[in-house]
Structures are given as structure tokens and as C-alpha cells.
Amino acid sequence: MGAIDRIKEKAALARSIAPDAIKALENDLDSIIGEKAVLAQQQAEAISPHKDAIAGIKTEIAGIKSAMDILSNGGPPLQGSSTGSQLSVPDSITPEENKRAAETGMTPGTAEYYTFIRNLRAEAK
Secondary structure (H helix, E strand, O other): OOHHHHHHHHHHHHHHHHHHHHHHHHHHHHHHHHOHHHHHHHHHHHHHHHHHHHHHHHHHHHHHHHHHHHHHHOOOOOOOOOOHHHOOOOOOOOHHHHHHHHHOOOOOOOHHHHHHHHHHHHHHO
């Protein structure tokens, strides 16, 4: 085989390398693209426990806020009020009013309790 034949053979081989390389690269990229759903699922599984933990923390914070509302003003703000500090507490609650509130499951010192007492008084008028 002469030099020219060797060059022609190598040129033919070289000409087929580019399409083969492109095809191999596309196959690799298709494989990566095919992993998108798997990666999204793995990401969701990795994040899920942390989202659950954050939700638990938010619940705890809401409970603390509720406890602090009771400590500072007897409960959350009444409807129509902008802050808890505007809570209106009825004067001297009678034993009968307290008994009726207890029968409905009201917790003394809460905004709902005070609203119930005010409503009892309004009905009595």
C-alpha cells in the first residue's frame, strides 16, 4: 500500500470521527436530561424532612405566641381591635357568669371568655 492509499484511508476514518463524536455527545446529554425526574425526586426527598421540621417550628412558635397573648392580655385581640393591648375585660365577673362560661368550655382569661361574658350581659338587658 502506497502513501496516497494510506492517506485516503486515514482521511476516510477521520471523516467518520466527527459524526460519531457528535452522536456520542448527544447520547451523553440525553442520558443527563433523562436524569432530571430522578434528580427532582431525590431533591424532594432530601428537602422534605427539613420542610417538616420548619412546619413543626412554626407550629411551636404559634403556640408560644398564643401563650404570650394569654400572659400579656388574656388572649388574642378581639375582633375589630388592632392589637392585643386593647382587650376589654368586663368588670367583676359574677360566680354565675363564670359557671355558665365554664359549662361551655370557655377558659377563664381568654378573649373568648371575656366576649362570652359581655354577650351574657347583653342578652340579660
